[in-house]
Amino acid sequence: MICLALTACQIPDKPARQWQMALQGSYDASISADGSYLLIASIFHGASLWDTRQYARLYNWNHKQGNFTEVLTTAISPDQQFALTIEERDMVIWSTKSGKAQGYWSAPDDVLDAEITNGGKFVFLGMANFRASLFDAVHGGTIREFRHDGPIRSVSLSADGLTALTGSEDHTARVWDINTGQQRALWPHNNTVRLVKLAPGGEFAFTASNREKANVWDVHTGKLIQQLSTGNQTLNAARFVSEDKEIITGNNNRLVQLWDIKSGKQIKSWKLPQTGKKQYSSSFIYDLAPAGENFLATSSDGYLFLLLR
Numbered sequence: 001m002i003c004l005a006l007t008a009c010q011i012p013d014k015p016a017r018q019w020q021m022a023l024q025g026s027y028d029a030s031i032s033a034d035g036s037y038l039l040i041a042s043i044f045h046g047a048s049l050w051d052t053r054q055y056a057r058l059y060n061w062n063h064k065q066g067n068f069t070e071v072l073t074t075a076i077s078p079d080q081q082f083a084l085t086i087e088e089r090d091m092v093i094w095s096t097k098s099g100k101a102q103g104y105w106s107a108p109d110d111v112l113d114a115e116i117t118n119g120g121k122f123v124f125l126g127m128a129n130f131r132a133s134l135f136d137a138v139h140g141g142t143i144r145e146f147r148h149d150g151p152i153r154s155v156s157l158s159a160d161g162l163t164a165l166t167g168s169e170d171h172t173a174r175v176w177d178i179n180t181g182q183q184r185a186l187w188p189h190n191n192t193v194r195l196v197k198l199a200p201g202g203e204f205a206f207t208a209s210n211r212e213k214a215n216v217w218d219v220h221t222g223k224l225i226q227q228l229s230t231g232n233q234t235l236n237a238a239r240f241v242s243e244d245k246e247i248i249t250g251n252n253n254r255l256v257q258l259w260d261i262k263s264g265k266q267i268k269s270w271k272l273p274q275t276g277k278k279q280y281s282s283s284f285i286y287d288l289a290p291a292g293e294n295f296l297a298t299s300s301d302g303y304l305f306l307l308l309r
Contacts, residue, residue, distance in 0.1 A: 012255060012271035015297070015305035019055055020275075021048070022302030028286055029298040030074040030083075033200075035291035037096060038304055039083050041071035047085045049096060052296060052304065059099035061085055063092055075116045075123075078159050078200070082120030086111045093120050093137055105140055108133055113154050117161045124164060126152035132166045134178060144181045148172065154195050158202035163219065165205050167193030173207040175219055185222040187215070197247075199240040204261065206247055208235040214249065216261055226264045230257065237285045237297075248295060250285025256297055256307060270307045272299055 021029075022042035029040040031052070038050040046062035046069045062069040063085070073086035082102065083094045089107040093116065094100065102120060109129035116123050116137070123135040132146040132155055150170035157164055157178075164176040169192045175185040189209040197206040198219070208214040214235060216226040233251035240247050241258075246267065250256045254272040259265070275283065283301035290296075295307040 010266060010269055012269040013308070015270060015272060016294075016308045017306040018273070018275075019304045020302060021050060021298070021304050025283075025300055025302045026286070026298075027070065027072050028074045030076045031287045031289035031296055031298060032076045032080045033078050033289065034080065035289045035296045037076055037080060037083075038296075038298060039074045039076055039085075040298065040302065041074050041085065042302065044068060047071045047074060049083060049094070049099070050304075052291070058096075059094070061092070061094055061099075061101075063087055063090055063104070073111050073114050075114050077116045077118055077120055079118040081118075082116055084114060084116040084123060086114055091123065091135075091137075093123070095120075103137055103140075105135065105137065107135065108142060112151060115155055115157050117157060118159075122161065124155050124157050126155040126166060128152075130168075130170075132164065132176075134164075144178070146174070146176050146181065146183075148174070150192075153192060154197075156196050156198040156205075158198045159200040160202065163198060163202045165196045165198045165207075167196035167207060167209075169193075171209070173205070175205065175222075185217070185219070187217060187222075187224075195235050195238055197238045197240065199244040201244055204240065204244055206238050206240070208238065208249075210234050214238075216247065226261055228257075228259050228264055229266070234284075237288050239288050239290075241290050241295075248288045250288050250297060252284035254283060254285065254299065256285065256288065256295070258295075258309075268309065270297075270305075272297065272303075272305055275301045275303055 075084040109127040113126040148168035154167040191210040195208040211232040237250035283299040
């Protein structure tokens, strides 16, 4: 029985390699869709963009010259041409090619999560004021708002930018039509919805609330199609991979798991090492992405890990 509870007694693998990208840890980090870029918000040195294939720092970014910015939220556009850094409400969009700032804006309220669209034209913000905002990153200003009954902890957009997904402290996840602003689905949970993710094709949605099984939904029908036995840990990262047939997740206890969506079974798992000097030192996972046939994971202790499939 204990063996079954531990997901068929699979022993997690260890990362094949690891690199320290921020010496004192990080507030947030994002990996690009193909794993070629890492955007990491260091606790003491602002944000940095790294080329993960050469493991070279490309740019250091701060919102004010001569001052280190306390960047709390990061994102990279699906086309990997633009990056986003946010300090509470102050937002800057950067070119990943030139390293230059493309625009400085102020969000309507404190930002808890964000995504940036292809071309860097729009930013989708989850905020503490119970609203998600589709923000015009070219001309400035909110184009459309999507409302919850609690702070919005997690947001996600489909690759075409037509469908949005939000997760809130009001214990719900909601699907929205970006063009009309209409709610397409509402999925109740028993706790705060900490993490949501849309598949790039917009067909599937992933939601995870505190210490509950994670869910995979059919966006078009609104029906639950799978529950994943992710245990009683809080999930912090997830990404659909393998043409949306699999999903990889990371929790607040350094465990990464790869799941088959159709069967709901775990394919493989990895446990990230404790990197701190003290035994109780731990970290949680900010983001995950494919890197060829393998995967990259980045964690709050400022490390990047290579996970072999």
